Amino acid sequence: MRLFTSEAMREADAEAVRRGYPSLLLMEWAGMKAARVYRELFGKRPAVVLAGKGNNGGDGLVLARHLLLEGVEVRVHAAEGQTGDALLALQALLAHGVEVRPLEEASFRKGEVVVDALFGTGLKGPLSGVYADLVEQVNRIGLPVLALDLPSGLPYAPHVRATATVAFAAFKTLHFLHREACGRLFLAEIGLPKDLLAQVASQLEEGLPLLATPEALAPLLPPRPLTAHKGSVGRVGILGGYRGEGLRYAGAPVLAALGAYRMGAGLVHLVAPEGPLEPLEAVFHPVPSPTLPPLKVEALAVGMGGGPWGKAWALAALEARRPVVLDADALHLEVALAYREAGLPAVLTPHAGEAARLLGTGPEEVAQDPLGAARALAERTGLVVVLKGNPTVVAEGGRLSLNPTGHPALATGGTGDVLSGAIAALLAAGLPPFEAARLGVFLHGLAGDLLGEEKGVGLLAREVAEALPRARRLLEGGQAPWPFSRV
Ligand SMILES: NC(=O)C1=CN([C@@H]2O[C@H](COP(=O)(O)OP(=O)(O)OC[C@H]3O[C@@H](n4cnc5c(N)ncnc54)[C@H](OP(=O)(O)O)[C@@H]3O)[C@@H](O)[C@H]2O)[C@@H](O)CC1
Ligand SMILES: Nc1ncnc2c1ncn2[C@@H]1O[C@H](COP(=O)(O)OP(=O)(O)O)[C@@H](O)[C@H]1O
Numbered sequence: 001m002r003l004f005t006s007e008a009m010r011e012a013d014a015e016a017v018r019r020g021y022p023s024l025l026l027m028e029w030a031g032m033k034a035a036r037v038y039r040e041l042f043g044k045r046p047a048v049v050l051a052g053k054g055n056n057g058g059d060g061l062v063l064a065r066h067l068l069l070e071g072v073e074v075r076v077h078a079a080e081g082q083t084g085d086a087l088l089a090l091q092a093l094l095a096h097g098v099e100v101r102p103l104e105e106a107s108f109r110k111g112e113v114v115v116d117a118l119f120g121t122g123l124k125g126p127l128s129g130v131y132a133d134l135v136e137q138v139n140r141i142g143l144p145v146l147a148l149d150l151p152s153g154l155p156y157a158p159h160v161r162a163t164a165t166v167a168f169a170a171f172k173t174l175h176f177l178h179r180e181a182c183g184r185l186f187l188a189e190i191g192l193p194k195d196l197l198a199q200v201a202s203q204l205e206e207g208l209p210l211l212a213t214p215e216a217l218a219p220l221l222p223p224r225p226l227t228a229h230k231g232s233v234g235r236v237g238i239l240g241g242y243r244g245e246g247l248r249y250a251g252a253p254v255l256a257a258l259g260a261y262r263m264g265a266g267l268v269h270l271v272a273p274e275g276p277l278e279p280l281e282a283v284f285h286p287v288p289s290p291t292l293p294p295l296k297v298e299a300l301a302v303g304m305g306g307g308p309w310g311k312a313w314a315l316a317a318l319e320a321r322r323p324v325v326l327d328a329d330a331l332h333l334e335v336a337l338a339y340r341e342a343g344l345p346a347v348l349t350p351h352a353g354e355a356a357r358l359l360g361t362g363p364e365e366v367a368q369d370p371l372g373a374a375r376a377l378a379e380r381t382g383l384v385v386v387l388k389g390n391p392t393v394v395a396e397g398g399r400l401s402l403n404p405t406g407h408p409a410l411a412t413g414g415t416g417d418v419l420s421g422a423i424a425a426l427l428a429a430g431l432p433p434f435e436a437a438r439l440g441v442f443l444h445g446l447a448g449d450l451l452g453e454e455k456g457v458g459l460l461a462r463e464v465a466e467a468l469p470r471a472r473r474l475l476e477g478g479q480a481p482w483p484f485s486r487v
């Protein structure tokens with residue numbers, strides 16, 4: 001599924017009009033579908049609708065009319081100056097005898113639900129003045145909020161923090177970059193001609209990002225035939241760890257090995273300084289410093305817990321000439337370029353701090369524009385980039401994919417190591433790097449979601465590895481939760 005930008009949405013709108021499709025019908029469907037979501041979530045609780053003067057406000061005025069017709073008590077506050085379809089929506093509402101009061105007089109009553117129809121894709125720049133005050137008041141007051149298309153104010157501050165958001169026609173990247181502001185997500189079909197969104201998406205020069213959905217990822221799961229044996233389903237080499245004066249990193253490679261096994265690897269070889277013999281199921285290759293012993297593996301994960309040895313691990317691993325995940329201390333521009341030069345498929349898995357170091361910017365810049373940062377790093381290195389965080393972004397060249405799974409309970413030491421091993425297992429099973437990265441990230445995030453809901457925070461990274469098979473089974477069985485509902 002493609003995620004749209006505001007510009008792409010405007011182009012879709014314009015293309016519909018060029019084809020002669022009456023845009024008022026789109027607005028009517030949008031408002032009607034949003035009213036349906038309102039009724040599903042809030043029944044007959046009274047509504048207070050806040051409508052801007054643009055088309056987002058128009059959607060809100062249509063919703064108000066539909067709620068009214070269904071016997072819901074509705075109060076409406078609207079900006080002045082509607083034109084076009086929004087003006088027609090206002091006239092239709094007024095014809096029902098509804099009193100429309102100014103936005104400046106907006107008030108809120110206990111038991112009401114707020115409908116945020118102030119701004120959608122047409123917002124230019126941050127809110128100020130009366131709008132900023134109103135949005136802050138809505139957030140403070142604590143009533144449930146249904147946002148139409150987008151929580152007003154996004155991507156800037158202040159913006160509405162909604163209980164639920166109904167996206168019209170297509171999701172926008174903002175919905176998945178700002179999940180917390182959107183609450184529950186609904187996608188409303190509003191009657192655009194069937195092929196129109198695909199046509200607009202294909203015409204855009206800079207491809208629109210993909211959303212990683214269960215539907216798209218399930219077919220990528222490596223099959224497990226009855227005749228499978230441990231040498232036929234993917235063998236993984238883990239290279240990492242550090243042993244120095246008074247300092248040892250021994251756990252990270254073990255967690256990566258667990259991630260690889262739990263993602264279905266047949267055999268895991270652990271190349272690390274002498275340390276705990278875990279997991280018992282691995283083959284151990286204790287080495288005094290970064291070297292590559294002879295290994296029969298189909299893929300590698302390199303760098304976890306490598307500390308000052310990180311670069312040496314990565315350069316040693318180059319000799320294996322296998323697809324590789326480069327993580328943590330193996331993340332250096334020089335290393336990435338050496339893999340590109342060698343023509344080896346490689347997946348880089350930086351978090352915002354590591355990506356910033358590779359790009360020569362600050363972590364805040366990366367966090368502000370994860371799509372841009374992931375794309376820039378993928379273009380600069382020619383490799384696949386997994387920019388970890390919420391959301392995690394996967395990039396290859398101009399291709400971008402946003403991941404909808406993942407829980408804040410994952411913000412704990414070692415979960416990234418588990419991810420590296422998991423992606424390496426999928427590479428070893430034969431998946432191309434972009435696909436291995438998308439699938440690995442999705443299942444790792446889903447494992448975090450399952451555990452976060454069951455146990456809350458306080459997870460151990462090894463538990464995330466343990467939950468991977470459950471996540472995989474859900475995806476296989478068509479039961480992985482969709483990140484949204486359709487209306
Ligand atoms: N695409 C589709 O297929 C369909 C789209 N639909 C709906 O249309 C929505 C997009 O509508 P839109 O383009 O009219 O923009 P919208 O979000 O209402 O805001 C524009 C208004 O805000 C104002 N304004 C801007 N920035 C501001 C600021 N910082 N501070 C203050 N004011 C600011 C701006 O003022 P101006 O700059 O023009 O003076 C203008 O008045 C979309 O989200 C969806 O809900 C549906 O109806 C069905 C089909
Ligand atoms: N708030 C969050 N929401 C979703 N996923 C998160 C969140 N915080 C961290 N994660 C995930 O947890 C993992 C942490 O990886 P990383 O930062 O490399 O940790 P470590 O180096 O300790 O293993 C990444 O997969 C990241 O996407």
Ligand SMILES: [K+]
Pocket residue numbers: 056116117118119120147148149150151152
């Ligand atoms: K809105």
